[in-house]
Amino acid sequence: MDRVGVVDEAGRLRLLGSAVAGAAFGVVLAVLVASSWATTTTGLVVGVGVPAAVLGGAVSVWTQLRSWRAAGGYEHAVAVQRWVAEGRVPLGVPAEEWVPALQAQADREGAGWGKVVLCVLWTAMTLSMADQHGPVLTTLLAALWIGMGTWSVAWVIPRARAARALLQRAGAALPGPVEPGPVEPGSVDR
Numbered sequence: 213m214d215r216v217g218v219v220d221e222a223g224r225l226r227l228l229g230s231a232v233a234g235a236a237f238g239v240v241l242a243v244l245v246a247s248s249w250a251t252t253t254t255g256l257v258v259g260v261g262v263p264a265a266v267l268g269g270a271v272s273v274w275t276q277l278r279s280w281r282a283a284g285g286y287e288h289a290v291a292v293q294r295w296v297a298e299g300r301v302p303l304g305v306p307a308e309e310w311v312p313a314l315q316a317q318a319d320r321e322g323a324g325w326g327k328v329v330l331c332v333l334w335t336a337m338t339l340s341m342a343d344q345h346g347p348v349l350t351t352l353l354a355a356l357w358i359g360m361g362t363w364s365v366a367w368v369i370p371r372a373r374a375a376r377a378l379l380q381r382a383g384a385a386l387p388g389p390v391e392p393g394p395v396e397p398g399s400v401d402r
Contacts, residue, residue, distance in 0.1 A: 216277055217285035229270035230276040238268020240352045247349055257348075283316070292317060296375045301382050310382070317375035324368035331361025 242264030243257055250256055283289040292313040295301050312397045324346070338345075338353040345353070 215281045215285060217287050219286050223280075223290070227273055230272040234272020234275075235269035236352075236356060237267035237272075238264035238266075240349075240356050241268070243349055244345070244353065245291055246253075247345055248261035272299050283313070288313070295373075295380060296371055299374070299378055299381075301378070310377070314375050314379040314382070318372050318379055321369055321376070324364040324372060327364040327368070328361050331357045331364070335361075 239257070239261040242260045246256055246260045280286045280289050283292065292310075295310070295314070296317055315358070332373040334352055338350055338357065342350040
């Protein structure tokens with residue numbers, strides 16, 4: 213995997229989870245669009261849903277790999293997640309490395325709240341259109357939106373807040389503003 217690095221078992225499971233979530237989203241979206249022209253049947257779900265699931269899974273895996281590449285590779289992304297979970301940045305990591313990495317994690321809070329708002333709106337819209345889509349599609353859509361909102365509330369937002377708190381604590385130990393700059397490794401006790 214070009215510029216992603218070695219992916220361990222946890223990473224492979226995360227890729228599998230991304231593929232499953234992307235496949236589910238692909239099926240629901242394709243069936244929702246197709247149900248505008250045809251009655252939702254098992255044949256429609258299979259005929260339209262299976263190709264959409266393959267495409268959705270592939271796009272989701274590609275997006276996850278692209279995210280790891282942008283974060284400096286899988287190992288670096290895992291290291292940053294470990295820093296957030298442990299609540300400290302190891303000594304010897306230069307500020308020009310940990311400040312942008314933690315800031316990127318902290319910036320995900322806005323996206324998490326955006327998903328919660330979309331979850332509420334889309335779930336309400338889905339339930340209001342239950343008579344048009346039928347029980348199968350309504351259940352699939354509601355489960356997808358509720359799952360997206362639950363993931364944001366349970367995982368994305370708390371991790372982003374923990375990253376922001378760590379950034380503030382570690383940044384308070386730096387002389388001057390919290391920006392990437394010339395800080396010698398090990399010169400700041402975080």
